Amino acid sequence: MSHQIFNERPKRKIIKWMIGLLLAFVVIAGGGALYVQSALKPAEKHSGEEVEVVIPRGSSAASIGQILEQKKLIKNKDIFRFYVRVKNISGFQAGTYVFSPSMSAHQMIDMMKSGDVTRTPKVQLTIPEGRQLSEIAEVFEKHTSYTKEQVMEKVQSKEFVEEMKKNYPKTITNEVDKKDIKYALEGYLYPATYSFYNEDVSLDEMLATMIGKTDEVIKKYEEEMKEKAYTPHQLLTMASLIEEEATEKVDREKIASVFYNRIDENMPLQTDPTVLYALGAHKDRVLYRDLEVDSPYNTYKVKGITPGPISNAGEMSIKATLKPAETDYLYFLATPEGEVIFTRTLKEHNKQKNIHITGKRDTD
Template structure:
């Protein structure tokens, strides 16, 4: 073999070796990637399996939690015991009494059961109940009692009242300190459990930084009767929130149709309408004006918000008042106020949910209660000069 042939053979052998090494490296890399991919697949599958287990366990746990709350505490225990429902007890108080006495297993589930079935008019009295009774049987029984005495106190809260005005009314007529009442209204530790207890009407929106009082607008205008000479602030608040909830739940489907507006937004609008209008015709038309302005990204410019921002009652809003620096001043800030500026009447809520379809963008509420409407700013200025003379 010649030197040239030998060199050729060496080169061919080296080429083969390099080729084999390259193939081996590729094979090793492939095996490594396959092993890594297999590991990743195993981890992903493990995580998916774990997630599925957690979902199933959570769902099963939730199912049995609710199922257990809806079933009799002990179907085989027919032992009767006396359960006393005091006069003036709220639904949440009744539920707590039943759970404490072992008649129901979960007071929260019972409160939801009562709400979903639109149960009302529980009667005070002594009842013979047993752990074997169903929620339906217990509820029917609790509606048969006879109230044996008249209420000790009766307090009427009119529409359009702020929390501070409500506190004054309870101080005058129910032996409640207005300061004590308002301290509760500012206590976030007190408010947060209420959000959990009344989720259909209360949300974290009421805890927003700009909100003056979280429960402003949520204590319904009605006559409240008490069977205790010294009702607690907590008893009063629960009674009033339950009344608000009872009213709002009747309109919840209509509220949910207004997809851009939460319950909080709707009640805020209802409070603005409440403060501006006296008749249902004006309420519906003013609601229509507010929606027109909101749709056009116009400021609402409604005087009651200025008064709320000032924190005082005045017969007339002056031009200088319109400059007050507050998120509640709708002459300075766009959109709705951070929350309601007073409680609302049911008619104002209806007006917001079924406003008049109008072309008006302006209105003037005169001191005598008459309301004048305009489509253009020029028309509005003329009406202001005629019916609402402001001073500097």
């Protein structure tokens, strides 16, 4: 009999331990569920504030959650992403929405699934690829109530730059503060079409939306950047050089290969757009005297890439920066017809120049 009791006691202990473990799991799971429910409730139940939110085309649950958290519309972007995935919610539609902190995540999800994008935007800006800040400021002046001077003053404001660094710490880093950089946010206003439905939309919000789009695009290439040991600033800088040399007919990957090959050979990049950027000029021809401009952006005098971007780059140029073609080209020549001819030697390059370029570069 004692032998039987000896055998039963451990069994009872095991059963009690298992029951206790199960109860603990239920409590933890219940607490987790309550935490998730709390995170999905309104961020500020009694708020009357309206917040305009732009959801770009192709946005993932993670990127939407980040946008909503940055706008202080939800409490936790990770919980938002987790909830969307667990519930297998899909079909979010791009557009500009007006949300409020008094709305629950469920309400915002329903609105984004229905996609009310039929309204006419009060302000719409199309920012093309390869545009400098000064040119983007002109687009603002043409399509908004803000002048070019106001835009340029804002993007050069230390307070605004610091705010963007705080909002997008992985993309806008202290590299933008280097002393040789002309404009800290040059190259960070992503080329795209932006629609705003509030006619009183602030300049800060429009600029922040464009920078936010750059942040979103950059994050898609984190692994590739790690492989090349590139920072976002270096990536945008090289991409801008490729963008400025590209035409509709050109293979950006080949242009990238030329730049990388020249760097490997310890040769200056010698790309004319950097000279024009250094001069602050827009003109069709670069003169020999222009090549003498004393500037860290003059790639005829300074080897390697420029201190920062010289314009905004599209995603095609970003991809080319990360995955250049494998070639042994060291030169390329853009013809008047928009074709780009790649060559391996200076002799070949000069031969193509004589064939395709009429006249000679001015020497005055």
